[in-house]
Amino acid sequence: MAVQTHRGSCHCGNVAFEVDLDLSAGGGKCNCSICRKTRNWSASVKPEAFRLLTDPGATTDYSRNGVVHWVFCSTCGVRPYYHGDIPEAGGAFVGVQLACLDGVDDAQLAAAPVRYANGRDNDWWHEPSAAEKAFL
Ligand SMILES: [Zn+2]
Known part of the structure; x- marks a missing residue:
């Protein structure tokens, strides 16, 4: 497959x-403190690959560390994306929740590979235990 534009x-x-x-x-x-609680499953893209189509005022920005900003809808609370800038991880990025994509067929999502990160232990380049992976 290739890069496609999704809504x-x-x-x-x-x-x-x-x-x-x-x-x-x-x-x-990932099993870090926020990914685990929000069951984050996301793909990271460069900021220029992401376009917000609605009023930024409809969202609330939550950030505990000032580095990653978790954006959620102020009305329904769903978290469609987050953004940040981490030089060690390639600079500015937007993380898009794959579960928030519309019009993608189930088979395509099911076939999308999952990469796991052990964020809880600040060990981002390794996977958490198999038991933990099973419910992330
Ligand atoms: Zn909403």
Whole structure:
């Protein structure tokens, strides 16, 4: 497969976006303090591959460390994307929740590979235990 333009949104529709990404490249899951609680499964893209189509005022920005900003819809609470700038990880990025993409068929999502990261132990380049991976 190749890079395609997808549309995505929150639950209520106040937040909608367009993103250029290759779904066959899959996405990441992680056991860090926020990914685990939000069951984050996301693909990271460069900021220029992401376009917010709705009023930025419809969202709330949550950041605990000032590095990664978790954006959620102020009305329905769904978290369609997050963004940050981490030089060690390639600079500025937007993480798009694959579950928020609209119009992608189930087989395509099911075939997207999952990469796991052990963020809880600040060991981002290794996977968590098999038991933990099973429910992330
Ligand atoms: Zn919403």
